[in-house]
Amino acid sequence: MALTVLRRLGQTLFVLVGISVLVFLVFFATPGADPTARIAGRNASPETMARVRVEYGFDRPLPVQYARMMEKLFVTRDLTSYVNRGQKVVPEILEAAPVTLSLVSGAAAIWVVLSVAMGVTAAALRGGWVDRGLMMLGLVGISIPVFWLGQVVNLVTQSRYHDSWLFSWVPGLGYVPLTEDPLGWFRALVLPWLTLAVLFVGIYSRVLRADLVAVQSEDFMRTARAKGLSPARVLLVHGLRTSMITFVSLFGLDFAQLVGGGALLTEVVFGLQGVGRLTYQALSNLDLPLIMATVMYSAVFVVIANAVVDMLYLILDPRVRDGR
């Protein structure tokens, strides 16, 4: 078990190095394009170009360029965006990351709790109107675009009914750091959380219900009933754990891609300066250092999340433990 975990961590490290090489090659070794010009930004002066060329080692071989880039990203952390008046890129991401993490973690907590509750309820009462109603609700959640829902939420809570007793507690758009004001943090984020979670509640509850219904026909579920367990216990103790595999895999991927910038629309609608928004700005300005840094950042999260999911498999399914 410990060996499996160690091996998985080794793989993770290997994959991360591989991704960094790949990202570097895509951005700096694309034939026919001078990386200097792209880093320095459009209409850069010849002096800036010369400075960039020396700083990034573009006059030296590729491995040196790669090493220098990694040094700038992880060691000295002084990768600079020339497009954006010489702003340092890494601190920018480190500043945006807590915002995104807060947004996504809260939403994730909500969608996990709600979708498990909905999925289990629907599976327990399958075929009935509660089941159909919940699954319909899930479908509605999947179908609503998050930017539209966010705008409607803003419209209702920020302007139209802001002065009513119901929504007077809603603060203006923006982020409040958790360390400064926990209550303010919560109030600022609870609506973005719910908005972001709606889509995933829909997907996850439907997936979980389908898996739970499938597991109902397993022989060991009948054994559990023959033991004299209550239907609720059969479903929760024997069914749910078995059905969590797909759920956990999906969760790992979704959580990682959201933390890595996928919550862009929610961040934009609610005025949160998160990683998604940062990526969006970098893309629209063709800010190469920033793009590179955000891509690396989100890759790190996706890979780590996958490693965590694999560890969870070890807990959920004992057969995986001996498999490797």
Next chain:
Amino acid sequence: MTGLPDHSPSPLIAAQDLRMTYRVGRGQVLRALDGVSLSVRPGEVLGLVGESGCGKSTLGRCLLRLVQPSAGRVVFDGTDITTLPERRLRPLRQDMQMVFQDSYAALNPRRRIGDLVAEPLRVHPAPGGGRRSRADIAARLAELMDLVGLPQQALARYPHEFSGGQRQRINIARALALSPRLVVADEPVAALDVSIQAQIVNLFMDLRDQLGLTYIFVAHDLAVVRQISTRVAVMYLGAIVELGEADAVLHRPAHPYTAALIAAVPEPVVRTGDLPPPLRGDVPSPIAPPPGCRFHTRCPVVRDRCRVDPPALRTLPDGREAACHYPLVGE
């Protein structure tokens, strides 16, 4: 094997006119069980035999109400369990347990053997009321492992780490955890190697002697049934065609179908009189069973009456029951 315990004439479990129908689409109805009645007294081993699809597994599950029969009654120890609400049925499950055919599928692959076997002990109250203590459960688990011949270390392991025979021992231990009075074994050895089959059947027999269990033993293998049963019920197309003492049914069959089953066993069998040749053709579909005697399409001694007049299960002079107009043993 004779010597039924006559001191307790009241049956432990009895089925009356049990029916199980499934709708199979386009208004068609499959009769998996078509009016089955039987009773099993304490200490008996009732062997339930028949070809695949004859309804023996369905009967086993209906008897324990793992599926809800469409009609009929099952009386367990004086209580009608067919209409009992789930909540009141659960305490009764302590006394009636089942061992399933697929020893691997019957065990949750994600839980340890110890957890799986202990689960019944955790959910059912101790005999004096109240929950069983951890120590009691651990002691009982150790006892059960000894009983079925598995090492104590097995408790900490997972189902996939065992062989088929070992897994069936685990299933038996699980079924016996609460000291049930009735165990329904649904083809418990059909999926095992022949050498392992004998071990498991012997285990069943030892356990019966040690614990005074009552079995309903479902099998399609007559050799297994002959070894373990005191009485035998032969099923064909959802109904019992012959029911009686194992010795009589398996050595002097009254129903042509029983005779054909025995003739199909590739082992030497003591036979009396001439037996009809083995069967030809397939079992008719239970969606559209033949009129008259359900066996007439394949019966080697069929006569005109059999094609129109369905024979009822009736008692023959030697005490067994058979559903045949022209039984092979004298009346």
